[in-house]
Amino acid sequence: xxxxxxxxxxxxxxxxxxxxxxxxxxxxxxxxxxxxxxxxxxxxxxxxxxxxxxxxxxxxxxxxxxxxxxxxxxxxxxxxxxxxxxxxxxxxxxxxxxxxxxxxxxxxxxxxxxxxxxxxxxxxxxxxxxxxxxxxxxxxxxxxxxxxxxxxxxxxxxxxxxxxxxxxxxxxxxxxxxxxxxxxxxxxxxxxxxxxxxxxxxxxxxxxxxxxxxxxxxxxxxxxxxxxxxxxxxxxxxxxxxxxxxxxxxxxxxxxxxxxxxxxxxxxxxxxxxxxxxx
Ligand code: PDD
Numbered sequence: 116x117x118x119x120x121x122x123x124x125x126x127x128x129x130x131x132x133x134x135x136x137x138x139x140x141x142x143x144x145x146x147x148x149x150x151x152x153x154x155x156x157x158x159x160x161x162x163x164x165x166x167x168x169x170x171x172x173x174x175x176x177x178x179x180x181x182x183x184x185x186x187x188x189x190x191x192x193x194x195x196x197x198x199x200x201x202x203x204x205x206x207x208x209x210x211x212x213x214x215x216x217x218x219x220x221x222x223x224x225x226x227x228x229x230x231x232x233x234x235x236x237x238x239x240x241x242x243x244x245x246x247x248x249x250x251x252x253x254x255x256x257x258x259x260x261x262x263x264x265x266x267x268x269x270x271x272x273x274x275x276x277x278x279x280x281x282x283x284x285x286x287x288x289x290x291x292x293x294x295x296x297x298x299x300x301x302x303x304x305x306x307x308x309x310x311x312x313x314x315x316x317x318x319x320x321x322x323x324x325x326x327x328x329x330x331x332x333x334x335x336x337x338x339x340x341x342x343x344x345x346x347x348x349x350x351x352x353x354x355x356x357x358x359x360x361x362x363x364x365x366x367x368x369x370x371x372x373x374x375x376x377x378x379x380x381x382x383x384x385x386x387x388x389x390x391x392x393x394x
Contacts, residue, residue: 119192119193120132120193120227120228120229120230121189121190121192121193121226121227121228121229122134122225122226122227123225123226123227124226126192126193129229132227134210134225134227135210137210137211137212137213137214138207138209138210138225139207139208139209139210139211139219140205140207140208140209140225140261141207142214143208143216143262144260144261144262144263144264145175145207145208145261145262146175146177146205146206146207146208146225146260146261146262147168147171147172147174147175147177147205147206147258147259147260147261148171148203148204148205148206148259148260148261149164149167149168149171149202149203149204149259150201150202150203150204150354150355150356151164151190151201151202151204151355152199152200152201152233152355152356153190153194153199153200153201153202153230154199154390154393154394155196155197155199155394156194156195156196157196157393157394158187158190158202159318159355159390159393160318160321160322161183161186161187162183163318163321164318165182165183165186167259167316167318168204168206168259170257170258171258171259171260172206174255174257174258175208175258175260176218177206177208177222177224178222179206179224179226186204189226189228190202190204190228190230193228193229193230194230195230198232198233199232199233200230200231200232200233201230201231201233201355201356202228202229202230203228203229203230203231204226204227204228205225205226205227205228205261206224206225206226206227207224207225207227207261208222208224208225209222209223209224209225210223210225233356236356236357236358236360238279238357238360239357239358239359239360239361239383240375241363241375242360242361242362242363242364242374242375243278243279243280243352243360243361243362243363243364244277244278244279244362244363244364244365245273245278245279245280245281245282245292245350245352245362245364245365246272246273246276246278246280246281246282246365246366247281247282247283247284247289247341247344247365247366248269248272248273248281248282248283248284248293249283249284249285250269250283250284250285250290250313251265251268251269252265252266252269252283253265254312254313255312256290256291256312256313256314256315257310257311257312257313257314257315257316259315266293266294267293269281269283269293270293270294273293279360280292280293280294280295280352280360280362281293282297282344282350282352282362282365284341285313287340287341288308288338288339288340288341289308289339289340289341289344290308290313290314291308291313291314291315291317292352292354294354295317295352295353295354295357295360296308296314296315296317296319296320296352296353296354297339297350297351297352297353298320298323298349298350298351298352298353298359299339299343299344299347299349299350299351300347300348300349300350300371300376300378300379301343301346301347301348302346303333303348303378304333304334304335305323305327305332305333305334305335305378305382306334306335306336306337306339307320307323307324307334307336307339308336308337308338308339309336309337309338310336317353317354317355318355319353319354319355319358319359320353322386322389323353323359323382323386324336326382326385326386326389327382330381330382330385332378332381332382344365345368347370347371348370348371348372348376348378349361349370349371349375349376349378349379350362350365350370351379351382358383358386359379359382359383359386361375361376361379363375
């Protein structure tokens with residue numbers, strides 16, 4: 116991680132960046148965040164991340180609008196174009212003089228950003244094991260909220276079962292991963308759940324759908340029943356920091372041929388080429 120972080124208008128060594136224990140982010144998880152990959156110093160799909168951030172902010176009724184150029188100017192001093200990095204940005208409803216569920220008046224948001232190196236995720240190449248778990252999260256999963264307790268418990272349950280990710284099930288349908296979106300390949304068609312309040316609208320997900328279109332890979336956005344996973348020749352989970360990760364074992368059973376499949380191989384190749392073309 117770069118030692119310099121951004122906090123409320125200042126650049127500071129990480130160890131000196133402090134917020135009040137009365138900050139609503141600390142007390143209530145009252146905030147939103149973004150994770151933005153930066154390849155060779157260029158913010159990946161930056162406009163899309165800013166749109167999602169603004170949707171998250173309006174989703175929690177927090178008024179803080181900055182243009183993409185203003186955010187870029189904040190992040191720029193922390194970037195190192197010799198590496199692949201990611202920006203973590205968190206905005207909370209700020210300090211309030213007392214702990215009260217109702218919003219304080221006035222609201223002075225806390226804005227924090229740090230930049231870390233992207234460590235290649237080994238499972239992206241080898242494939243990972245996953246487990247299905249009940250989606251115990253709230254009904255506003257389209258908001259990238261910092262209150263992640265349900266996600267953390269689900270991911271940890273997966274880790275405890277020697278799996279890399281939990282695939283979440285709601286009313287008999289799969290929604291997404293604990294920290295990723297979900298794709299399956301059934302009868303050579305790529306399928307991912309449609310956008311709704313039940314999933315985070317992943318930026319990686321959008322890129323994959325665009326690349327499927329331009330590369331003539333048949334795809335569809337649709338509901339995916341839990342039982343349909345048994346017929347999937349491939350299952351992937353996708354996110355900004357891990358990219359496209361093939362699931363080769365689900366609930367102890369082999370997925371497809373038990374190795375990253377051909378549609379994954381193709382998509383990973385075009386995804387890497389797309390990243391290069393933007394970097
Ligand atoms: N998480 N769904 C959930 C619940 C997520 O937490 C994430 C990413 C995604 C994928 O979104 P994107 O492609 O925009 O990264 C989907 C990030 C990486 C995190 O919490 O660290």
